[in-house]
Amino acid sequence: MSRLTIWVILGVTLTFLIGPFLIVIFAGMSAGEALAFPPQGLSLKWYAKVFTVESFRASFALSLFLAIFGTLAALAIGIPAAYALNRYDLPGAEMIRTIVAAPIIVPGIIVGLALLRYFVVPLDVTITMALFVTHAALVLPYAVRVVSSSLNNLRSDMEEAAVILGCTRFQAFTKVVLPNIRGGILAAFILGFVTSFNEVPASLFLSGPGVRTLPIDMLSYMEITFDPSVAALSALLAFMSVAIVFIAERLLGFSRYV
Amino acid sequence: MFLNRSEGLALALPAALFTFLVFLVPVGILLSVAFQAEPGVWSLRGYVDFFSQPLNRTVFLRTLKLGILVAGTSAVIGYLAAFCIVNLPATSRGSIFGLVVLPLMISPVARTYAWIVILGRTGIVNDTIVGLGLSNTPIRLLFTETAVFVGLLQLFLPLMIISLVSAMENIPKDVVPAARVLGASWFQVFFRVILPLTKEGLVIGGTLVFTGALTAYITPAILGGSKVLMLETLLYQKVNVSNDFVSASVIAMILIVMCFSANLVLKRIASVRS
Numbered sequence: 001m002s003r004l005t006i007w008v009i010l011g012v013t014l015t016f017l018i019g020p021f022l023i024v025i026f027a028g029m030s031a032g033e034a035l036a037f038p039p040q041g042l043s044l045k046w047y048a049k050v051f052t053v054e055s056f057r058a059s060f061a062l063s064l065f066l067a068i069f070g071t072l073a074a075l076a077i078g079i080p081a082a083y084a085l086n087r088y089d090l091p092g093a094e095m096i097r098t099i100v101a102a103p104i105i106v107p108g109i110i111v112g113l114a115l116l117r118y119f120v121v122p123l124d125v126t127i128t129m130a131l132f133v134t135h136a137a138l139v140l141p142y143a144v145r146v147v148s149s150s151l152n153n154l155r156s157d158m159e160e161a162a163v164i165l166g167c168t169r170f171q172a173f174t175k176v177v178l179p180n181i182r183g184g185i186l187a188a189f190i191l192g193f194v195t196s197f198n199e200v201p202a203s204l205f206l207s208g209p210g211v212r213t214l215p216i217d218m219l220s221y222m223e224i225t226f227d228p229s230v231a232a233l234s235a236l237l238a239f240m241s242v243a244i245v246f247i248a249e250r251l252l253g254f255s256r257y258v
Numbered sequence: 259m260f261l262n263r264s265e266g267l268a269l270a271l272p273a274a275l276f277t278f279l280v281f282l283v284p285v286g287i288l289l290s291v292a293f294q295a296e297p298g299v300w301s302l303r304g305y306v307d308f309f310s311q312p313l314n315r316t317v318f319l320r321t322l323k324l325g326i327l328v329a330g331t332s333a334v335i336g337y338l339a340a341f342c343i344v345n346l347p348a349t350s351r352g353s354i355f356g357l358v359v360l361p362l363m364i365s366p367v368a369r370t371y372a373w374i375v376i377l378g379r380t381g382i383v384n385d386t387i388v389g390l391g392l393s394n395t396p397i398r399l400l401f402t403e404t405a406v407f408v409g410l411l412q413l414f415l416p417l418m419i420i421s422l423v424s425a426m427e428n429i430p431k432d433v434v435p436a437a438r439v440l441g442a443s444w445f446q447v448f449f450r451v452i453l454p455l456t457k458e459g460l461v462i463g464g465t466l467v468f469t470g471a472l473t474a475y476i477t478p479a480i481l482g483g484s485k486v487l488m489l490e491t492l493l494y495q496k497v498n499v500s501n502d503f504v505s506a507s508v509i510a511m512i513l514i515v516m517c518f519s520a521n522l523v524l525k526r527i528a529s530v531r532s
Contacts, residue, residue, distance in 0.1 A: 006342040010354060013339045013419075016412060017361050020372030023382070027375045037375050037382050081273035088266025096274045103281055105517065107473035109490050110510040113497060114284035137281045140273060169265075198365040201475040204494065215367045219479070222371070231375065234368030241363045 021238065028232030035228050046232040056233065058210075059217035062128070063197055066213065070135030071143070071192035075185065078143030083177070085144070086151040087159075104141045108201030111138070116205045127211040134202050139192035146191060150184025151177075183252045190248045194241055289514070292507035308508045314492070318512065320403065321472060321489045325516075328410045329468040332418040336463060340422035341452070344429075358419050366413060366476045373409050373481055374400065401485040409477040414470045418463035425459025426452070461524045468524075469517045489513055 023037050028047060032040030050056055081100060085093055103111065111134065120130040154177065162172040178185075200215045207216050214237070222230045295303035308314050343354055361369060376382050377399040384396040399405055429452070437447045453460075478488040487495070493509040496502045 006345060009338050009342050010346075013335060013415075014354075014357055017415060018357060020376060020412065021361070021364065021369065023375050024368065024372045034380065035375060035378070036380055077273040077276055080269040084266040084269035088263065088269070090266045090270060091263060093270075096270050099274050099277050099282065102277060106281075106285055107490070107510075107513050107517070109473070109475050109493055110285060110288065110513065111281070113493070113506060113510070114288035115280065117503070118284035118287045119280055133280050137277055140277060144273065194363060198367075200367065201473075201490070204475065205497065215365055215476075218367050218371075219476070222374075222480075230371060234365065234371050238364040238368050241365070242360065245363050 024231045025235040028228050028235050030228045033227060035226055035231060039228070046228040047236065049229050050233045050236065053221075053229065055212075055217055055221070056214070059212045059214040062131070062211065063214040065128075066131055066135045067193045067196040070132055070196050071139050071189055073132070073136040074139040074143045074192055075147075075188060078140050078188070079147050079185065082144045082147040082151055083173070086148055087156055100144050101141045103137050108138070108199065109204060112202040112205035115202075120206065127206060127208040130206045131203055131211075131213065134206060135196045135199065138199060138202060139196055142191050142195060143188045146188035147181060147184050150181045150187075154180050186252060187248065190244060194244065197237075198241070288507055289511050290507075291503060292511040295504050304504045304508045308505050313487075314505070317487045317489060317492045320486070322516070324403070324407055324410065324488065325468050325471045325520075327407060328414060328471040329418075329464050331411055332415045332467050333460060333464060335415060336418035336422045337448070337452070339419050340426050343419070343423050344426045355423065358416050358423075361412075362416050366474075367480075369413060370409050370477050370480045373405060373412075377405055377408075377481075400481060401483045403482075403486050405481040406478050406486050406488070409481045410471045410474060413474065413477060414467040417466040417470065421459045421463030421466065422456060425456035429455050457527075461527070465521055465524050468520050472516055472520075473513060 026039055027035055027037045029042050029044065030036060030039030030046065031043035034040075078100075081096070084090060085097060090096065115130060115134055119125065119133075120127075125133075158180075159172045159176050162176045163169060167175065198215060199213070200219070203213045203216055207213060212220070218230050218233060292304050293300050293302065295301055295307065309318075339358070343351060343358070346354060374381070378384070379396045379398075379400075381399070383399060387393050388396060433451055433455070434447055437451050442450065473490060474488075475490040475494070478486065478491045479494075482488065482491065484491075484495070489509050489512065493506050493513075496506040496509065
């Protein structure tokens with residue numbers, strides 16, 4: 001294949017993948033009232049308006065809360081599990097792996113409906129709590145997988161040496177293992193954060209009146225209103241995700257872990 | 259490897275128990291409802307009722323069709339793009355690959371929303387059509403199967419390209435030139451050299467794209483609406499519009515079975531060909 005053919009094919013593919021997104025960024029810059037491309041005059045008013053919409057602010061706060069604390073909760077139980085699966089000869093290790101990985105395989109909308117009907121309603125759990133538990137469960141498989149792969153690269157004789165030199169097992173973990181898998185944990189946190197923040201199907205049934213995650217709030221906003229503010233908000237969120245991943249890549253070579 | 263098993267179990271148990279209780283148990287109960295059209299009585303009535311309605315059959319077949327079409331198309335584009343990427347000079351390869359991965363970090367809502375701007379009544383495509391005088395009034399492009407297909411393809415194509423690139427990176431550099439020198443056409447090179455050597459990547463990519471397309475909610479919801487229902491949006495309607503939980507559970511069961519069989523079938527294909 002010639003150079004030219006290669007670049008034509010890649011150009012077309014990348015235009016298809018990224019082009020629509022550039023259009024959203026510009027559609028959000030419209031000075032007019034209706035969503036259109038090319039925009040009717042340029043202004044940043046829709047980008048500014050996004051910050052004044054009360055429901056967006058509330059749902060952004062909720063999504064941020066879920067993404068941070070849901071991921072932290074998943075790490076809190078995921079790190080010990082990953083450690084146990086890597087370093088111990090566990091009976092039923094394969095089954096534990098399958099159970100923990102299950103939330104990735106089952107389609108999100110089914111998860112949401114199942115939890116609503118057979119967890120939230122019977123136990124009378126609040127909406128926020130239900131969303132928190134769901135997001136933690138959805139992020140857990142990623143947390144276990146990423147931390148596991150980072151533990152795989154750490155030789156276990158370092159901990160054994162620490163124990164022989166007088167550390168307790170717990171000290172060996174906090175002083176030797178944790179500092180060495182810091183990058184993996186951070187990568188797991190970022191992956192979990194982005195996954196949780198962008199999650200829609202599982203949160204769909206669980207979101208109630210007034211308590212919605214941001215992507216779901218955007219979905220219902222665009223059903224009623226057809227102005228460029230969702231375009232502006234989409235662009236802002238994309239910048240946020242891309243910036244987080246970009247910084248992570250620069251700081252710790254994020255892609256090594258994922 | 260530590261031998262203290264109870265200590266290990268104590269470490270692994272919170273995660274396993276958590277997932278089991280708040281995830282597997284509710285999902286299990288939900289799926290069991292699909293077999294109880296009348297509470298307490300086990301039967302396949304739910305399935306019979308579900309498939310006896312023409313709308314449900316249409317939606318089922320459409321979901322299957324779109325899943326296969328999206329997976330097939332992304333395989334074709336994926337092979338072309340992946341072949342180009344691995345043949346790039348090392349300096350530009352990383353950044354081009356980064357651009358392919360980039361969309362995966364962006365919210366699917368934002369990525370799907372773009373197609374409203376492009377395909378809407380006053381979108382780019384319609385403006386062009388009306389501007390060129392090809393039609394006097396805007397054509398309905400949104401809420402069609404094509405719109406859903408394009409949206410799904412854009413959403414999941416990166417997964418196929420990533421799988422194929424990592425498969426192709428393992429092909430020795432001189433294999434393709436060798437085949438060409440020995441007189442193979444590009445067609446033969448693909449089917450007799452590249453395809454057999456990358457089929458694992460194709461299987462992984464194919465499974466990811468197919469199951470992704472089957473279980474996507476946002477794209478059919480935004481681009482298909484109630485005119486072009488897929489199983490996921492139909493499930494949502496069954497629950498929120500008609501309060502029909504048996505049908506919802508039947509759909510859930512169908513989706514899970516389809517995802518698992520896709521895994522099995524594709525694995526089977528991969529092993530038969532070798």
